Amino acid sequence: MDRLVGRLWPHSLAARLVVTAVTLVAVVSLLVGTVTTLGMHAWLTNRLDRDVASLTRGPAGAPPPDAFGGEGTLRAAFAGDAQQGYVVTYSDDGPQPRGLGPAVLRRLVDVGRDPATVDLPGLGSYRVLRSHEERDGVTTVVGLPTEDVDEATASLVRLEVVLALLGIVAAALAGTAVVRRQLRPLTEVAATAHAVAALPLAEGDIGLTERVPARLTDPRTEAGQVGLALNQLLEHVESSLSARHRSEQQVRQFVADASHELRTPLTTIAGYTELARRQGDPDTAALALAKVEEEAARMTALVEDLLLLARIDAGRPLAAEPVDLTRLLLEAVDDARVVAPDHRWRIVLPADGEPVETIGDEHRLHQVVTNLLANARKYTPAGTTVTVTVRADGFDVHDDGPGFPPDLFDTAFERFTRGDASRHRSDGIGLGLALVQAIVSAHGGSVTLHSVPGDTRITVHLAPQIAHA
Numbered sequence: 001m002d003r004l005v006g007r008l009w010p011h012s013l014a015a016r017l018v019v020t021a022v023t024l025v026a027v028v029s030l031l032v033g034t035v036t037t038l039g040m041h042a043w044l045t046n047r048l049d050r051d052v053a054s055l056t057r058g059p060a061g062a063p064p065p066d067a068f069g070g071e072g073t074l075r076a077a078f079a080g081d082a083q084q085g086y087v088v089t090y091s092d093d094g095p096q097p098r099g100l101g102p103a104v105l106r107r108l109v110d111v112g113r114d115p116a117t118v119d120l121p122g123l124g125s126y127r128v129l130r131s132h133e134e135r136d137g138v139t140t141v142v143g144l145p146t147e148d149v150d151e152a153t154a155s156l157v158r159l160e161v162v163l164a165l166l167g168i169v170a171a172a173l174a175g176t177a178v179v180r181r182q183l184r185p186l187t188e189v190a191a192t193a194h195a196v197a198a199l200p201l202a203e204g205d206i207g208l209t210e211r212v213p214a215r216l217t218d219p220r221t222e223a224g225q226v227g228l229a230l231n232q233l234l235e236h237v238e239s240s241l242s243a244r245h246r247s248e249q250q251v252r253q254f255v256a257d258a259s260h261e262l263r264t265p266l267t268t269i270a271g272y273t274e275l276a277r278r279q280g281d282p283d284t285a286a287l288a289l290a291k292v293e294e295e296a297a298r299m300t301a302l303v304e305d306l307l308l309l310a311r312i313d314a315g316r317p318l319a320a321e322p323v324d325l326t327r328l329l330l331e332a333v334d335d336a337r338v339v340a341p342d343h344r345w346r347i348v349l350p351a352d353g354e355p356v357e358t359i360g361d362e363h364r365l366h367q368v369v370t371n372l373l374a375n376a377r378k379y380t381p382a383g384t385t386v387t388v389t390v391r392a393d394g395f396d397v398h399d400d401g402p403g404f405p406p407d408l409f410d411t412a413f414e415r416f417t418r419g420d421a422s423r424h425r426s427d428g429i430g431l432g433l434a435l436v437q438a439i440v441s442a443h444g445g446s447v448t449l450h451s452v453p454g455d456t457r458i459t460v461h462l463a464p465q466i467a468h469a
Helices: 002-008 013-055 102-108 147-197 222-279 282-313 325-339 362-378 432-442
Strands: 074-079 082-091 094-099 116-120 124-130 139-145 321-324 344-348 357-360 385-391 394-399 446-452 455-461
Touching: 013 124, 013 139, 013 147, 074 102, 082 102, 102 116, 124 147, 147 222, 222 282, 282 432, 321 325, 321 362, 325 344, 325 357, 325 362, 325 385, 325 394, 357 362, 362 385, 362 394, 362 432, 362 455, 432 446, 432 455
Parallel strands: 344 385
Antiparallel strands: 074 082, 074 139, 082 094, 116 124, 124 139, 321 357, 385 394, 394 455, 446 455
């Protein structure tokens, strides 16, 4: 049964709305028709009862010719066992009384003093009542046929049925037109969705330009809300696909750069190994082993940096321990003075003299500071002043060197970004600032860069410091 109902019930929204509207019209028509019919029938019956009551004032028994009343008028008189009555019929000679048979009189003998409807043999349905007054012991029963009331009620019912059918047909036609017109915006929204679904979104740079027209994105309407939501979804999908494409390109570039960086030491190792094998003398072998060791260390450092980036990208948590940031920065600046005495190294501590502490991985935070100082040392000339400023929420590294090249400013923190596009080994492998950003982000902080000639500042924001008692 449920399956049959499911097959017959319309599936489209437009059809369901039209069926609902038609059903409501039919129900309302039925209710109005029923109430009207019952009201009209009651009113006609009440008027007939008044006419019947007026007959009780007429003569009993055999009436004179001018007292017959209208056609169908019924009178009956009962006096003890004596019973007689007549019903008025019309012929060519005018109204004529016709006597009532015994069967009819037997049905009338028990009539009460309130109007009642009875079916009389051979006469049909009558509205009858017994007179409230008795004259000379004679009780009178009068009645009128209900034919006019029944016919008027039947005519009203037929008219209501015709009008209801016309109303249902009109509601179906008008409802179909109106619903289709009102749902047309949803059809256009669906067309946009189908157009987007047909686009190849699996790979490549996706140009998702399909949008729902602005006229269909009015948030005051239901269709507009759907169109607006679809546009927002498409914008989100477009940005996500663009981000995915950029990520894929970055991964490809990352793999290519990593392969390039690893190929160089591997080629060097292979070359010196071949040299030592061919020459065979101790001096050549010692030189080859030294170069192999140097390149192995370089390759080890690169692999460790790549593994660290991979662990951070995978979301592996770092250590979360109290770190004395002031001590860490003081030690790093002291080390930098030893490594690069031709630079001027300064550190600015908080005015209150209190040490700044934070929660994090001390080893990784030391790597952040070391990379920033090494970057300042490597890409600035001798005599440059490098200033480290300790703040409550992190630290700054400032130098008055030439600054970042304009073409590298936007990609300074990307992996394998280097100051020399020719990739000379003396310039490093371009992972220093990328590691800085990755480690700081893993600590819930951020890194910002400001650079113009003579004023370069890298600002590291970390978690709030630990409050001292």
